[in-house]
Amino acid sequence: MDAYHKKPGIKKSSLIIGRQPIIEAIQSGRPIDKILFQQSVSGDSIGTIRQLARENNIPIQQVPAEKLHALSKSNHQGCIAIAGLIQYLELQQVIDHVVGAGETPLFVILDGVTDVRNIGAIARTAVCCGAQAIIIPDKGVGALNEDAIKASAGALEKIQVCRVNSLMKAVDTLHLNGIKVFASEMKAEKKVYELTYTEPCCIIMGSEDKGVFSGLLKICDEVFNIPMAGEFESLNVSVATGIILYEAMKQRL
Missing domain, CATH: 3.30.1330.30 (Ribosomal protein L30/S12)
Structure with a gap:
């Protein structure tokens, strides 16, 4: 076929x-x-x-x-x-809208996440935890199709989605707008709960096999890990995102 x-x-x-x-x-x-x-x-x-x-x-x-x-x-x-089923927005437009509404930006960047079920689950968690936008590259990410929307329980139609041609440039745009960028990295020394999420920030989540692109890690403001009780390779990316965003929501509450 x-x-x-x-x-x-x-x-x-x-x-x-x-x-x-x-x-x-x-x-x-x-x-x-x-x-x-x-x-x-x-x-x-x-x-x-x-x-x-x-x-x-x-x-x-x-x-x-x-x-x-x-x-x-x-x-x-x-x-x-x-x-497509999703209306993509310009990153600067989304930043201006969120700030103009008096909200503190909390965004998520997906780097190399290809499983549409994970993307849908991440969107669902993002909406539940108060994140306003998901940023994806125009290549190397799963399609935001009917399966992704179904996995998100409709959340992908509620959250703002930005599609960019370069995640590196997207981070530059975030920095120019005073938004700090944090990345999840298994070998980082800082723990997920040791960062401050009450300020404008964006979380980068990488694929489960490759993690976050090394070039992005270098320009992040902070990298952190999620401590685990047992020895295991890694958490599912949507579960890891849920843990991080819940910590952000907890601090903001």
Whole structure:
């Protein structure tokens, strides 16, 4: 079976087929998860789509023609977009909104978290603990599809989601706005409860196998670990996020 047909997030109803429909969808503000381009596709309208994708942080993926044919028998003109279920927001826009509402920012960055069930569970916990936003990269993270929304019990539709083309730049933006960035790291000396979460802050959570990217660790304000009674490799990332965010909520209460 074709790999694209195996993905539960790609359904016929979520496809935007053809060049002009894709341009119009982006310009109208419709959420787009990614755009699939046939390899070596060209033309003025393709250049327009690429430009719009860059401006809106929409990932582009080059695929063989067979992939597009498998998704649609229609004349796709070398490109198909996959519509999203989540409206992505600009990070600065979210910061301004949260601060303008008189709230203290509490954000979560997901670095390399690919399991949509974990992403959904993290979103659910984030909403319950008072976090206002989740920040994800445009590549290397699980799709925020129907499965993720279901796992979040609808929380992904309640929390603000920012999609950025660089987590490093996102941290720079947070710092410029006076928001400290903390990262969970198994080998860190500080404990999760030794940090101050009452100030504006953002928590970076990495994948269970690779952890947080080393470049991000270097520019964080603090790194910390979650102490455990027994010897075990690590906690599930959604469980670990819940522990951290509960500590933040406890301090803020």
